[in-house]
Amino acid sequence: MNIGAAARRSGLPPKTIRYYEEIGLLTASRAANGYRDYSEADVQRLGFVQRARRLGFSVEECRQLLSLYSDRDRASADVKAIALEKLAEIDRRIEELAGLRRMLGQLVESCHGDDRPDCPIIDGLAGDGRAGGGLAGGGRAAGAADPAASAGARSGTSVPAVR
Amino acid sequence: MNIGAAARRSGLPPKTIRYYEEIGLLTASRAANGYRDYSEADVQRLGFVQRARRLGFSVEECRQLLSLYSDRDRASADVKAIALEKLAEIDRRIEELAGLRRMLGQLVESCHGDDRPDCPIIDGLAGDGRAGGGLAGGGRAAGAADPAASAGARSGTSVPAVR
DNA sequence: GTGCGCCTTCCAGTCGCGGGAAGGTCAAGC
DNA sequence: GCTTGACCTTCCCGCGACTGGAAGGCGCAC
Structure with a gap:
């Protein structure tokens, strides 16, 4: 073939x-x-x-x-361990995205979205200190509780496009 | 400086x-x-x-x-539009991850995780047809309802690591 | 003058491919 | 036999958003 x-x-x-x-x-x-x-x-x-x-x-x-x-002598525990770790990674990623969603959602909600220039979104990004969420400076993003000894990776978990 | x-x-x-x-x-x-x-x-x-x-x-x-x-004559609506689109993108990504999580979770749940080789996770990946979720072949992943005219992109929404 | 820390540029690598060029192969149709 | 078109091969470049490292210049304290 x-x-x-x-x-x-x-x-x-x-x-x-x-x-x-x-x-x-x-x-x-x-x-x-x-x-x-x-x-x-x-x-x-x-x-x-x-x-x-x-x-x-x-x-x-x-x-x-x-x-x-292809290992006929595998232990299913080994497979499960890999899958569980991936599951945890997916959960971390979802948490992280949920945190982003929360912060961005707050900004969006507070913005009138009219033809005037006043914009809490811009203000929040500009770092006027009035930002409620984790936009400050050195802090951790959001949602993720622990320093996350994440496997050397930046946040990704990307999946191929289906076509 | x-x-x-x-x-x-x-x-x-x-x-x-x-x-x-x-x-x-x-x-x-x-x-x-x-x-x-x-x-x-x-x-x-x-x-x-x-x-x-x-x-x-x-x-x-x-x-x-x-x-x-830096545009003093901006309309906050323009800012909000960008933010709303990003919000929708984040939501799509979360949905996609939730779909993965569901499928992988099912596989993990059905695996004993002992020292024997029988493993529903491997079987599912091997495509024995008994896979419940969207593992088949041509189908769309999971969660995402619509063909998603997603802006040219493969799934990503990556965010810089905080350090 | 010498060490250290900072700065500069440039090049290479990451991950998982996709696009496209330049050329070889094969089966069908005339 | 010849052409056409679909397929195959290798090769190199590009994406996004950086990070690491090499090689060399600058500034200041000792």
Whole structure:
């Protein structure tokens, strides 16, 4: 099976499949003409990665999950641990966004939104000190309770677009 | 004021301030020795951008907000429109994450997490068809009701880390 | 004069791809 | 046999919003 067919069957664009091969996430055998050649099992793995990505797992996490996938002696606890951590990450991200939403919502609510220049949103951003929320300076954003020993990451948890 | 002092007062790292200058978001005058020199008004603008970024506005949106900030004839409606759109974006993102959370939560719940290899999480990712949620193939993720004519973007809404 | 901390520029890397160029391959149609 | 078009290959560049580091200049205290 050529890459195009594998792409249609797995839901991943050919470019992405090549990228995954380049970074060593997946492999593909080659036909005599140099074309990549995918087996049914390959397509299975491609679909596996596609679904894992759509659930919010990073490519590196997909690597771990793939290795567990093909490990017949895995402990489901190992899989669950990864999933639980991702779940916690998603929760943190939701909390963070909820905090943003709260602050921005307050500003928006207090703004008349007419043709006059007076604007509490601008004032809040300008840091006049009257900002209620966490807009001050050194503070932590919002919602997130703990310093969050977040895994080296800036806030992201990005997921591929569905098309 | 040198860049270091401006950085401490605005909450932005010097690297970021230079970057903002490079992309034309802000400007800085230069002292005789070639050092960047920041006025009080400059520091105000830096803080403005810092707070806007922390609220989830992209750098391009910060550009618009800055221009409204320094426009004495602005209509607060213009500011509010930007903020409302951002609010909607945040809401979409939260919905999307909530959908992920739901699906992943279901998988996690159904996994015993012991030392045996049987694992509904792996099975779900492997696409055995028994996946309840939106893991199938061509479908839309979860939560998001509408095709979402989302502004050219893949899911992101990233916010700078607070430190 | 020498050490330290600050400043400057430039280059490279991050993450997960997408776009597009330049060229090879294959099957269908004439 | 020849062309056409769809497919495939590799390669490099770009995104957003920075961060890290190298190499070198400046300012001030000791």
